[in-house]
Amino acid sequence: xxxxxxxxxxxxxxxxxxxxxxxxxxxxxxxxxxxxxxxxxxxxxxxxxxxxxxxxxxxxxxxxxxxxxxxxxxxxxxxxxxxxxxxxxxxxxxxxxxxxxxxxxxxxxxxxxxxxxxxxxxxxxxxxxxxxxxxxxxxxxxxxxxxxxxxxxxxxxxxxxxxxxxxxxxxxxxxxxxxxxxxxxxxxxxxxxxxxxxxxxxxxxxxxxxxxxxxxxxxxxxxxxxxxxxxxxxxxxxxxxxxxxxxxxxxxxxxxxxxxxxxxxxxxxxxxxxxxx
Amino acid sequence: xxxxxxxxxxxxxxxxxxxxxxxxxxxxxxxxxxxxxxxxxxxxxxxxxxxxxxxxxxxxxxxxxxxxxxxxxxxxxxxxxxxxxxxxxxxxxxxxxxxxxxxxxxxxxxxxxxxxxxxxxxxxxxxxxxxxxxxxxxxxxxxxxxxxxxxxxxxxxxxxxxxxxxxxxxxxxxxxxxxxxxxxxxxxxxxxxxxxxxxxxxxxxxxxxxxxxxxxxxxxxxxxxxxxxxxxxxxxxxxxxxxxxxxxxxxxxxxxxxxxxxxxxxxxxxxxxxxxxxxxxxxxxxxxxxxxxxxxxxxxxxxxxxxxxxxxxxxxxxxxxxxxxxxxxxxxxxxxxxxxxxxxxxxxxxxxxxxxxxxxxxx
Numbered sequence: 001x002x003x004x005x006x007x008x009x010x011x012x013x014x015x016x017x018x019x020x021x022x023x024x025x026x027x028x029x030x031x032x033x034x035x036x037x038x039x040x041x042x043x044x045x046x047x048x049x050x051x052x053x054x055x056x057x058x059x060x061x062x063x064x065x066x067x068x069x070x071x072x073x074x075x076x077x078x079x080x081x082x083x084x085x086x087x088x089x090x091x092x093x094x095x096x097x098x099x100x101x102x103x104x105x106x107x108x109x110x111x112x113x114x115x116x117x118x119x120x121x122x123x124x125x126x127x128x129x130x131x132x133x134x135x136x137x138x139x140x141x142x143x144x145x146x147x148x149x150x151x152x153x154x155x156x157x158x159x160x161x162x163x164x165x166x167x168x169x170x171x172x173x174x175x176x177x178x179x180x181x182x183x184x185x186x187x188x189x190x191x192x193x194x195x196x197x198x199x200x201x202x203x204x205x206x207x208x209x210x211x212x213x214x215x216x217x218x219x220x221x222x223x224x225x226x227x228x229x230x231x232x233x234x235x236x237x238x239x240x241x242x243x244x245x246x247x248x249x250x251x252x253x254x255x256x257x258x259x260x261x262x263x264x265x266x267x268x269x270x271x272x273x274x275x276x277x
Numbered sequence: 278x279x280x281x282x283x284x285x286x287x288x289x290x291x292x293x294x295x296x297x298x299x300x301x302x303x304x305x306x307x308x309x310x311x312x313x314x315x316x317x318x319x320x321x322x323x324x325x326x327x328x329x330x331x332x333x334x335x336x337x338x339x340x341x342x343x344x345x346x347x348x349x350x351x352x353x354x355x356x357x358x359x360x361x362x363x364x365x366x367x368x369x370x371x372x373x374x375x376x377x378x379x380x381x382x383x384x385x386x387x388x389x390x391x392x393x394x395x396x397x398x399x400x401x402x403x404x405x406x407x408x409x410x411x412x413x414x415x416x417x418x419x420x421x422x423x424x425x426x427x428x429x430x431x432x433x434x435x436x437x438x439x440x441x442x443x444x445x446x447x448x449x450x451x452x453x454x455x456x457x458x459x460x461x462x463x464x465x466x467x468x469x470x471x472x473x474x475x476x477x478x479x480x481x482x483x484x485x486x487x488x489x490x491x492x493x494x495x496x497x498x499x500x501x502x503x504x505x506x507x508x509x510x511x512x513x514x515x516x517x518x519x520x521x522x523x524x525x526x527x528x529x530x531x532x533x534x535x536x537x538x539x540x541x542x543x544x545x546x547x548x549x550x551x552x553x554x555x556x557x558x559x560x561x562x563x564x565x566x567x568x569x570x571x572x573x574x575x576x577x578x579x580x581x582x583x584x585x586x587x588x589x590x591x592x593x594x595x596x597x598x599x600x601x602x603x604x605x606x607x608x609x610x611x612x613x614x615x616x617x618x619x620x621x622x623x624x625x626x627x628x629x630x631x632x633x634x635x636x637x638x639x640x
Contacts, residue, residue, distance in 0.1 A: 202632065207621070209624050213420050219504055220498065222503050225546040226486055229489045229507075230547065230551070237481065239480075239481045244476055248475070250471045254469050
């Protein structure tokens with residue numbers, strides 16, 4: 001309840017402070033840029049380049065590919081409501097409040113960055129959930145976007161984001177959305193792993209079998225023990241003790257993935273993902 | 278040089294008697310009579326008494342020949358075959374052999390005269406044919422055996438030999454101390470907690486050993502003699518030279534003290550292993566202290582039956598030994614590198630093909 005109320009509060013501020021032009025329109029997407037750099041991470045040329053490419057992709061595939069950057073939620077005068085997760089709240093607020101997206105189901109993919117906390121959140125909506133499943137989002141973020149964001153290469157990160165988004169949309173349109181089964185890298189890695197097993201494991205098996213057979217060729221060996229000459233009952237302990245001395249304890253912190261990133265999921269199986277960069 | 282020699286002759290036809298392991302009797306090859314060992318022993322004891330009473334002259338062969346060096350001569354013994362009169366020459370450790378002229382098995386009891394007489398003997402149970410059969414079985418299913426080894430490798434010689442063994446009865450008193458650890462771990466909140474309990478483990482006790490065998494003949498390879506163990510000691514019999522005819526017999530030339538080192542090593546290894554077996558239940562155990570006292574209560578001297586088989590292949594000698602009681606045969610075989618890599622490739626390709634089917638087709 002608190003979160004829902006907060007979202008509505010944020011929406012009202014957004015509507016009055018930031019984007020009055022977008023208020024109350026059915027074709028909201030037409031009134032929004034695709035690249036919204038409110039944290040001033042890009043120069044003019046970079047922004048226009050990205051905007052044109054994002055618009056082209058969004059129109060061709062009828063799925064909006066958005067980027068929003070802000071410094072923090074305090075800029076929006078609602079920061080006191082949230083301790084963290086700026087980018088997540090911002091992302092949800094944008095979609096639910098402004099109906100971003102194409103078509104009746106509001107298809108889009110929204111990437112939000114909150115720079116003070118270096119938070120990010122990426123979430124697909126509508127048909128976007130088909131094109132951008134959780135596997136695809138992980139691959140997009142880990143393989144292309146996050147490394148560049150961490151290096152403060154924002155143009156590179158957004159450019160890669162658009163490239164990968166276009167590729168995923170193309171694959172979805174062709175009937176084979178990006179997934180583990182269709183990911184060329186995953187297929188290549190799986191092939192290499194299988195090839196490795198197929199080549200190395202037989203060598204190990206052959207070496208063990210041949211070692212056993214070779215050992216059978218050498219049977220004249222000196223005896224090392226006299227176990228066969230201990231009569232039944234010939235071994236007797238006259239005293240034995242097992243004394244506990246002390247205990248040492250070590251604690252190792254288990255790094256959970258939620259400490260650096262978290263994810264949300266929906267019934268369709270598609271999910272957003274966010275965290276720090 | 279001692280020259281008193283004996284071959285056992287059939288009381289019925291004077292043919293040579295041989296000890297036959299399967300029947301446990303002395304049998305005549307000519308009239309097929311068979312006699313209990315005890316009967317022949319008694320018969321020959323009576324004969325020896327009569328001979329002693331008659332004070333028959335003894336042959337002195339020490340002056341025959343003259344081309345041997347002093348050292349060589351010191352290790353040679355010559356005897357007259359009582360059946361055909363031919364001269365038998367053998368080394369000073371040979372106590373039983375066969376006449377190369379008439380084939381009669383001959384025993385030289387005097388060879389034991391200046392050394393200890395064996396306490397026990399385990400008679401041969403398996404004959405020469407069984408030894409040849411066992412060798413063929415030994416080649417069977419040896420995939421790395423060079424092609425043609427089985428056919429071209431002719432058995433050069435097969436000898437049934439009574440090998441002298443020292444049998445050590447003893448006990449080891451030991452004190453062992455170990456440091457041991459038990460490790461357990463669990464997760465609590467965001468932490469993985471590992472507990473390591475440290476223990477001091479102490480054990481004291483005794484281990485008895487019965488008749489640990491060590492061969493006392495330097496000419497017999499130790500690895501071969503060890504590898505054909507164990508013998509079934511329930512068939513140990515009080516020594517009698519009547520078991521020797523038909524076989525070569527050596528007397529010991531490594532004394533009981535020398536051989537006790539090998540016995541001790543084996544006893545120590547077994548004692549440590551037995552004590553360590555009582556420290557189970559720990560994640561890791563490290564021995565920190567060991568004190569052991571070996572008490573040899575008794576050492577006995579026995580002759581054990583061994584078939585030695587000598588073969589030659591491509592100029593190289595191969596030696597095999599078979600336990601004449603149990604039939605266990607051992608001996609190193611040559612490894613054909615070509616066959617080794619051929620089998621390696623076959624196993625590799627077969628396994629790889631199965632894996633490829635499983636990983637690339639079924640999955």
